[in-house]
Amino acid sequence: MDEIAELEEQAAKAFRGATTTAELRELEIRFLGKSGLVTGLMRGIGKLSADERPAFGAAVNEAKGRLQSLLDQLTSALRGAELAVQFENEKIDLTLPGRRPRAGRTHVLQQTIDKIKRVIGSMGFVYYESPELELFKYNFDALNYPPDHPAMDAQDTFYVSDDLVLRTQCTALQGRVFETVAPPFRAFTVGRTFRNEAVDRTHSHTFHQIDVFMVDEGISMAHLKGTLRVFAREMFGGDAKVRFRPDFFPFVEPGVDYAISTPKLFGGRWVELGGAGLIHPNILERYGIDTERYSGFAFGLGVERIPMMAHGIDDLRHFLENDVRFLEQFR
Amino acid sequence: MKLTESMVRDLVTTTLSAEEIGDLLTMTGFEIEEILEVDGEKVLDVNIMANRGDGASALGIAREILAKDPTSNPTDLYKTVTESWSRPDHNEADVRSKASVLIEAPDCTRYACRVFEGLTHGESPGWVQDRLTKLGQRPISLLVDLTNYVMIETGQPLHAFDLDKLAGPGIVVRSAKLGERLTTLDGTHHELQPGQLMICDTERPVAVAGVMGGADTEVGPGTTRCLLESAHFDHQSVRRTRKQLGLQTDASYRFERYADPEGVVRALDRFADLLEQATGVMPVPGVIDEYPAPPTREPVRIRPTRTARLLGTDVPTDEIEAILARLGLKVRREGDEFWAVPPTWRIDLQREEDLVEEVGRVFGYEKIPEFLPIGSTPVGGPRGNDLLIDRLREELYRVGLDQIISHSLIDVHPLDSWGERTLVRNPASPEMAYLKNSHLPGLVDAALRNGAHNLHFFETGRVFTQLGERQSLGILTSGFLDALHWSAGARESSDFFTLKGMIEAALRSVGVHPEFGPLQSPDSRLHPTRSAAIRGLGVMGQIHPNAASQLGLDAETFIAEIDITDLVAVKSTEGLYRPIHRHPPARRDIAVIIDTSVPFSRVEEAIVQACGPALERLWLFDVYTGTGVPEGHHSLAIALQFRKAGNFTDEEANQVRDLAVAALEALGGKLR
Structure with a gap:
């Protein structure tokens, strides 16, 4: 029994003398490992009488247990100190630039278009594409433009031939949809339009529009207002409100200009966004739609207006000039 | 159209100020662009809608005020100028x-x-x-x-x-x-x-x-x-x-x-x-x-029920009648509906909906409530090819390309596509007389605008080619893809295979597996031996050195143009699930020295055919020329991965590898 105590004392002393966890690990093997000294004591058990064996075995195990817990305690203390040193050595300058994986940038107009498509699409409107090089009849005739009417003064048109024009408005989609889809339906498009206008900060010969329209039973100005309210809220955030003002477009009756106002963005000012109204009954009749049963609304607006208002962009020309210093501001 | 405040007040008395008159007019459809102060008097600048010629006068504006403003009254002058004959001499000869x-x-x-x-x-x-x-x-x-x-x-x-x-x-x-x-x-x-x-x-x-x-x-x-x-x-x-x-x-x-x-x-x-x-x-x-044939005006029907149905709010019947009368219509009630004769100055009032608008705007659009349409709501958003193009764009960003959006109306350009251009008959200037038939001019101009180096652009949108109006994807990549980083070693510069990989990744994301082959006909825009046709879809490659130097671009500029009008048609169908083998694969690497004129696609094809279904996958991991490789040859290091239901023994793996080697030897290759 003495040899147990002796060995325990010897081991404990060695443990306490260790200055690193690596040393402790070695000592652990030497004393407590499978072929370690303490374990080795057990080999002497054979020399003992059967009566003495249980007590001896228990004493060895107890000693071993005490040594193990001493070792754990010392290891944990040393480990803490060692980590502190390691951490100090591994210190980095966290303000150094991060390594960003390259990912392409979405053009600011595309960002707006994507958002419009999400919002309008989620309200059940199906997205259509229609030609930029459009037939005169879809751009004007189908939209109830009387021949030789001053309403066309606002639509200075680029002609490719007598019948083919660069569409001046995305509303040109409407006739194409009316020809192929029977009501009820909801449709919209986002695309490029052209007008022969002098270029300055707020005008361009090339710009983008959205056009949204639907036909169903009992569609009213109230549905138009409600839809615009949701659209404005999703696009501009906050509690955007919608205001109608009478205006004239040949393809709607009643026709309005709609303005929105959000306290956040425009400080309560009304900002006119585009034209809207109930689809003109002449158009519905032209496509054989019973106007007593069906009515519809339509609204449109310029895409560029949205980022211009949201980011305070004061020059329309930036959008199609692709200066990286401009584009990289909108991620 | 401008009017002085005094001209308006000559015709109508009202308690409203000039600013209030302006607001009233704006909200009834005659937008006041601004109220100027000229020599101590207010001048209203009124925007006249194209269908409201009747408003282009002090008289017309006075009529609008009288219809909307309950405090207003006509003056004696108003009565005089609205009488048909105000002087007594009209019967004299x-x-x-x-x-x-x-x-x-x-x-x-x-x-x-x-x-x-x-x-x-x-x-x-x-x-x-x-x-x-x-x-x-x-x-x-x-x-x-x-x-x-x-x-x-x-x-x-x-x-x-x-x-x-x-x-x-x-x-x-x-x-x-x-x-x-x-x-x-x-x-x-x-x-x-x-x-x-x-x-x-x-x-x-x-x-x-x-x-x-x-x-x-x-x-x-x-x-x-x-x-x-x-x-x-x-x-x-x-x-x-x-x-x-x-x-x-x-x-x-x-x-x-x-x-x-x-x-x-x-x-x-x-x-x-x-x-x-x-x-x-x-x-x-x-x-x-x-006055040979004075125009006659027919009465127009207006039903209060339909008015409510279109405006989305009830307007009291009496109010409908009063509004129309104030606007100068002669209104007759017939049961539940009205018949109203529009005044001679309002040619825009032709049918019921026109009268509904009049009622609505005078009643006040601010009283219209907000509802969302109910009914058979379809699933909205893009479909078909439009959906694929949206997805394709996402992948183009992911491979590191920045989107640009450029003009459609441009001048002739060295990188125009082949064929006749679409000419605008009345261009604003000669520099914008043509519709672009390719995205490459726009991409190049964007590159030049931004310094021509280290730029990676794509554009999607319409081009106007011999085939008509098409949806097209253009890509330009030049220089380093990654920004210089303080921790990095050498940076990789875009090359032919960078572009090819971008195209493969983008098209595969929409289920299209592009096939690259030699150009069908020479393309003056592209380097003749570093260019490829993408079967049925477009072309890609290094820019032709002549075009690069003419335009001031780096010689190592790589461009592609791909028709994406009908991706749906070339998209492969959704593949079926393949069961996963539980057994580990066997790998054998081979290095073969072969004439550089043998394209890798033939090497690949030969191995695939020789190994049969045991070959799960192969990949090229090195191409070496130099010591130990004869002139005109290169050494291809290829990894082969075999798998089957059951374990591959070494011997079995070697046997399949030897089949591959034999096939390469048949192509003139020699094991290194």
Whole structure:
């Protein structure tokens, strides 16, 4: 029994003398490992009488247990100190630039278009594409433009031939949809339009529009207002409100200009966004739609207006000039 | 159109301020662009909608105020200028001995005139000059100023001829004859064409009807006798003629938008009143008034139920009736509905919906509630190819390409696609006369604008090619893909295979597996031996060195153009699930020295055929030239991965590898 105590004392002393966890690990093997000294004591058990064996075995195990817990305690203390040193050595300058994986940038107009498509699409409107090089009849005739009417003064048109024009408005989609889809339906498009206008900060010969329209039973100005309210809220955030003002477009009756106002963005000012109204009954009749049963609304607006208002962009020309210093501001 | 506040208040009394009048007009559809302060008076700048010619006067604006503002009342002057005949002499015949009027063209609805004699040259009264000046007009003379003033006040254009310069003296309203000429007041000479409506004397055209008078018959300092014209012409005819002649006047502006044919004579009378006040000169008694077929207006039905259904709110029946009456409609109630005859000045009111709009705008659009449409709501958003293009764009960002969006109208460009260009007939300038047939010019211009180095762009959108209007994807990549980082070693620069990998990744993301092969025909834009056709979709490769140096681009610039109009058609169908083998694969690497003229695709094909289904996958992990490899050859290091249901023994793996080696030897390869 003495040899147990002796060995325990010897081991404990060695443990306490260790200055690193690596040393402790070695000592652990030497004393407590499978072929370690303490374990080795057990080999002497054979020399003992059967009566003495249980007590001896228990004493060895107890000693071993005490040594193990001493070792754990010392290891944990040393480990803490060692980590502190390691951490100090591994210190980095966290303000150094991060390594960003390259990912392409979405053009600011595309960002707006994507958002419009999400919002309008989620309200059940199906997205259509229609030609930029459009037939005169879809751009004007189908939209109830009387021949030789001053309403066309606002639509200075680029002609490719007598019948083919660069569409001046995305509303040109409407006739194409009316020809192929029977009501009820909801449709919209986002695309490029052209007008022969002098270029300055707020005008361009090339710009983008959205056009949204639907036909169903009992569609009213109230549905138009409600839809615009949701659209404005999703696009501009906050509690955007919608205001109608009478205006004239040949393809709607009643026709309005709609303005929105959000306290956040425009400080309560009304900002006119585009034209809207109930689809003109002449158009519905032209496509054989019973106007007593069906009515519809339509609204449109310029895409560029949205980022211009949201980011305070004061020059329309930036959008199609692709200066990286401009584009990289909108991620 | 500008109006002074005093011109409005001459016609209507109201408790509203100029600003409040402005707000009222804006909210009823006559948007006030701004209220100016000129010499101590407010001037309203009113935007006239294209279908509301009736609003292009102080009278029209007064009518709108009277319809909307409950505090307003008409003045005595309002009553005078809205009476058909305000002077008592209209039955007198004296004027007929001084002049005659003959209408020969149906485009003239009405032609009336008065004659004034004993005129002396002079200025218009100070208050008229003052008001015209505030509207930005230059006072000219008594007669000219009064015609302008009455037009602004009543909306009816007038024209004063010097009666002594008219042959006849008779007025003939007719179409121009071939070869006739006219010099207008502005000094321009016009060769007239048949179909253009003219005011003529018995010999020649003396004015373009509804547009501008002729220089020869203009009133001037020597004028003592004057014929004052007040007429109504077809709005489309006036517009057509003035566009053909390149003219635009305040008169044509009003006729194009429809002037009230019933306002013709009262404008003459108003002029006569003002002239009499200013000079004491009375007109020769009587009015010549040719009005062969006064237009009649049919009643239009309006149902309160339909009004509510379209506006989305109930307007009380009595209010509908009152609003229409205030707007000058003659309303008759018939059971549950109204029949209303629109006033002569409102040609825009043709059908029920037009009247519903009138009710709505006067009732107030702010009272319309907000609802979302219910009913059979479909699933919205993009479908088919549009959806694939959206997905494709996402992948293009992911591979590191920045999106650009550029103009469609451009000049000819060295990187145009083949074939004829679409030319705009009336371009704004020669630099934007063509529709682009490729995205490459735009991509190149964007690269040059941004310094030409280390740029990676794509654009999607329409191009206009021999095949018509197409959806196209253009790519340009040049220089380092990654930004220089403080921790990084050498950076990789874009090359042919960078671009190829981008295209493969992008197209595979939408289920399209591109096949690359040699160009079908030479393409002057591309490096002849570093370019490829993407079967059925487009071309890609290094820019041709000539184009690069001409444009000032790096030689190592890589470009692609891919038609994405019908990706749906080339998309592969969704693949079936393949069971996963539980057994581990066996890998064998081989290095083979082979002539560089043997394309890798043939090497790959040979291995695939030789190994059969045991080959799960192969990949090229090195291409080496140099020591130990003969001239004209390279060494390809290829990894082969085999798998089957069950374990591959070493021996089995070696056997399959040997099949691959044998196939490569058949191609002239030698194991290294």
